[in-house]
Every structure is written in C-alpha cells, then in structure tokens.
Amino acid sequence: xxxxxxxxxxxxxxxxxxxxEAGAMYGxxxxxxxxxxxxxxxxxxxxxxxxxxxxxxxxxxGARSTTDGPYVETKEHLAGYYVIDCAGLDRxxxxxxxxxDARFAGVExxxxxxxxxxx
Amino acid sequence: MFRAESARVLxxxxxxxxxxDLAEDAFQDACVAAVETWPRDGTPINPGAxxxxxxxxxxxxxxxxxxxxxxxxxxxxxxxxxxGRRPASALETxxxxxxxxEREGLDSGAPLADDQLRxxxxxxxxxxxxxxxxxxxLRTVGGLTTTEIARAYLVPESTMxxxxxxxxxxxxxxxxxxxxxxxxxxxxxxxxVLSVVYLIFNEGYAxxxxxxxxxxxxxxxxxxxxxxxxxxxxxxxxxxxxxxxxLLHDARRAARVDSAGRLVPLDEQDRAxxxxxxxxxxxxxxxxxxxxxxxxxxxxxASIAALHAEAESSxxxxxxxxxxxxxLLAHLAPGPLVTLNRAVxxxxxxxxxxxxxxxxxxxxxxxxxxxxxxxxxxxxLLEQLGRTGDAVAAYDEALALVDNAPERDxxxxxxxxxxxx
Numbered sequence: 001x002x003x004x005x006x007x008x009x010x011x012x013x014x015x016x017x018x019x020x021e022a023g024a025m026y027g028x029x030x031x032x033x034x035x036x037x038x039x040x041x042x043x044x045x046x047x048x049x050x051x052x053x054x055x056x057x058x059x060x061x062g063a064r065s066t067t068d069g070p071y072v073e074t075k076e077h078l079a080g081y082y083v084i085d086c087a088g089l090d091r092x093x094x095x096x097x098x099x100x101d102a103r104f105a106g107v108e109x110x111x112x113x114x115x116x117x118x119x
Numbered sequence: 120m121f122r123a124e125s126a127r128v129l130x131x132x133x134x135x136x137x138x139x140d141l142a143e144d145a146f147q148d149a150c151v152a153a154v155e156t157w158p159r160d161g162t163p164i165n166p167g168a169x170x171x172x173x174x175x176x177x178x179x180x181x182x183x184x185x186x187x188x189x190x191x192x193x194x195x196x197x198x199x200x201x202x203g204r205r206p207a208s209a210l211e212t213x214x215x216x217x218x219x220x221e222r223e224g225l226d227s228g229a230p231l232a233d234d235q236l237r238x239x240x241x242x243x244x245x246x247x248x249x250x251x252x253x254x255x256x257l258r259t260v261g262g263l264t265t266t267e268i269a270r271a272y273l274v275p276e277s278t279m280x281x282x283x284x285x286x287x288x289x290x291x292x293x294x295x296x297x298x299x300x301x302x303x304x305x306x307x308x309x310x311x312v313l314s315v316v317y318l319i320f321n322e323g324y325a326x327x328x329x330x331x332x333x334x335x336x337x338x339x340x341x342x343x344x345x346x347x348x349x350x351x352x353x354x355x356x357x358x359x360x361x362x363x364x365x366l367l368h369d370a371r372r373a374a375r376v377d378s379a380g381r382l383v384p385l386d387e388q389d390r391a392x393x394x395x396x397x398x399x400x401x402x403x404x405x406x407x408x409x410x411x412x413x414x415x416x417x418x419x420x421a422s423i424a425a426l427h428a429e430a431e432s433s434x435x436x437x438x439x440x441x442x443x444x445x446x447l448l449a450h451l452a453p454g455p456l457v458t459l460n461r462a463v464x465x466x467x468x469x470x471x472x473x474x475x476x477x478x479x480x481x482x483x484x485x486x487x488x489x490x491x492x493x494x495x496x497x498x499x500l501l502e503q504l505g506r507t508g509d510a511v512a513a514y515d516e517a518l519a520l521v522d523n524a525p526e527r528d529x530x531x532x533x534x535x536x537x538x539x540x
Contacts, residue, residue, distance in 0.1 A: 088295070089293050109293075
C-alpha cells in the first residue's frame, strides 16, 4: 500500500541548529533514505524549496489568477515528502517515525487513493 | 444475546475477508437467522461456530451480490466499496470467493484467540481518536448496538453511527492492519487497549443516581472485556491488574448509591453489600499479577482497592500501606489526581492537618485548578479540623465546579449538615 509522508517543519527549529547539528540532520536524512531504498519501500521523495518560493494558481470562470505564497499560511510549512510502498499503516507509521523532522514538528501520513485495478 | 460471540465471530470474519463493514453486516445477518431458526430447531451445541459459519456464508452472498450489481467499468476503475479486497496491508492476496479447501489452508494454524486479539488491537489502534476507539471496541468486540452506545455516551444515535462509519472507513482506506503488534510495539499497544477498557468502566462508574441504567451497563461491559483480555493475554501482569481493579471496584458498585440514588462515601458504605466472591477473585488476581510482574499502575491501583475491600471498616483499613502504594503510583504514573488521593490517605493515616498541607501544596501548583475534587477534599479535612467557616467556603468552591448531579447532591448535604451543627 502506498503512502505520502508529508514532512512539516517549523523553520524556527532549523534556525536554532548549529552548522554541525544541521550537518548531522542532513546525514540522518541520507541514511534514512538509503534504508528505505534498500528495503524496497522507497518510491520517490524530495525536499521542497521554502514557502516564500510558492505560487498558487486558481482558475475561475476560465480565467487564471496567480498569487504569491503558499496555499495556507502557517507557522509550520511543508518542507518535503516521501512516497513509500509498504505493508500497511503500522509499517508506514514506523517509517515516518524515523524521519528526523518527526522529532520537531511532525510527519503526516496519508494513504494514496488506489485507482488501479485490484489484482 | 449474541454479544458474547461478537469478538469471536468478527475475528474469524476479519481474518477471512479483511473488511470490518462486511464482517459486521454478515454477523448481523447471522444473528437474524439465529433468532429465526434457534427457537424452532434448538440452540446449536456451539453457538459461536454456528454463527461464524452462517455469517461466513452470508458474507460470500453479499460479495457475490455486490459484484453482480457493480457495472463493469466501475469495477475496472477500482472504485469498489472494497468488499472482497483485503487491505493491501495483508501481503498475501486472498480471493474471498476461493473454494473452501483453499480457505482452509489459510485458517489452519491460526488460533481463534489470535483473531480476537487482532480485532481488539484493530479497534484500539492509535490512528483512531480515543473516543472512536472506545465506540468501536464496544460495537465490535463488545457486540453492543449503535443505539446502546449512543445512549451510554449521551450523543444522538446518528452521531454515533457516523463516528463508527468513519472509523471503519479509515481502517480500510488508511490500511490499518489486522495484525498482532510485535516487539516494543506490543507493550505500548496493550497499554492503549487497557486504557480503552478503563475509560469504558469509568464512564459507567461515574454515572450513578439519576443517570440511566444503560450507562451503568458500561461497567458490566468493561468487566466482560477485561475477562476477554485475561483469556487472550493471560501472562501480561497489567492485563490481570486491570481486571482485578475493575472486579474490585465493581464489587462495591451497589453500595456506592443508596435507595434514593444518593452517593454514599466509602467510610459510610454498608460493607455487607459488597460482593465478597468478586472481591476474593479480584484479590487473587492482583496477587497473581504482582508475582508475574513487572508492576504497573493498574496493579498498584488494584492493590489499593484490595486493601479497601478487605478491611472491615475505614478505621481498620491499612492506611499506612495505602499511603505507600499511592507513593509508588505517583512514581509510575504521576498526576494531580494521584497526588490528591495520596493526600487523602495521608489524612486518614497521619491526621487531617498532614493531609491538608499536602492539598495546599497541590492547590499552589495550580495543577487541578477547575476540578471540584480538590476543594471537596479540602472541605472535608477542614471540617474535621473544626474550621467550619473555611470548610463552608471550600464546599461552595467545590459546588461551583461540580458538573455531576449525584456529587453535587452529596456536597450540598455535607455542607448543610455542617451548618446545622
């Protein structure tokens, strides 16, 4: 079963980290990603640029409008994601708990809606 | 009538079909069939096995009907209700329409108890909100109707039905697995199950006097659930501890309320009304739990309840040991209510002044602000110390905070009695 792991971050937390601590966090991310690649559960995943780089597009009555900024302004923002394919929610929650940012803000686990034909 | 079979039948159906909605519907079908045929043909020797077999057949009928009704294109797009598909969490794919022989292979080697336990862990999964865990456990494991659960929790039936529908939907869509937790997970998940049963009992225990009978039935239900857990996890000390705690409290239930529905405090209860056989069972269980170890909060609370239950009066109660046990509880599961209960026990052991000074510390911490039990306990100690004016003020403070009718009546009576002296 496939899940989207949405990594929420409070930028203030990252700002308090020293260079060495931030380096260690990146190291943890690399090791975590490698573990789920090796277990065959990794589908895709990337960090995102900050919310100040976001643009929202809306189409109303056929007319397109764009606004600067993320869809929802919050203190925590979406900082990255993984898509994993694993045995079920218990395993997905265990994987999510290994993501370093789970210790600071939180990781939201969302099942992908299965639109494929059951085998 | 079929409540006792719910966990067993639904556990078996979940193993086979992996879908709680389907399992519940099929179980209902089987209960209807039983009501129709048992009076005529006699009750089967093994009602649980009969219900499981009939429910299994009805589930297959439902799957066949559902697949026949679905247009081909809907089926092809995968937008089916999910019937007949085990959650993807189950690594093996099972065709529910497979022949009996094929299914047999699946069923063998899986004791019934494990399926019931899987069902319990499913209902108490931390991905569901605590109130949802409670409702789903009562419905699925306890076999209560949605109407009964709604009445017990004083919510409209439609609200409760919605809550259950959403819970089952989340189980399917989020892939909450029908499995036994392993390793470190097991202790944590067991604690969650115990807390659900404890919550159910407390809800019923707090309901007294004018509250409806169905709320007090929650105590009976919680005791029954604890018995199921004892069968399923007989070697887990806290499981036995919780069961002992519930038995010991439940044994005193009748004496807690007088014929007019008024609360009777522990020291004024007619101890002859306590269920002595149930107390003996509770005491034996907590002793077994403590031998098993490791010690946990339910075992300590059960030990305290056992000391109360075995004493002939408040005066002959072993308060020294109760104070010590509350100290241990404060270490294992610290909380302001534990601090309060310990202070009350200290007052019984060492005099009201000693208890009062602990309560004053608790007041100063602000941890129980807004809870009527703190001013209520203070009022009673102030009363014993002869500080009538302060006691009345504390009763007034408690009365302003209390939200439960029997407790309010009790406090009003105490306050009036104090003023009339």
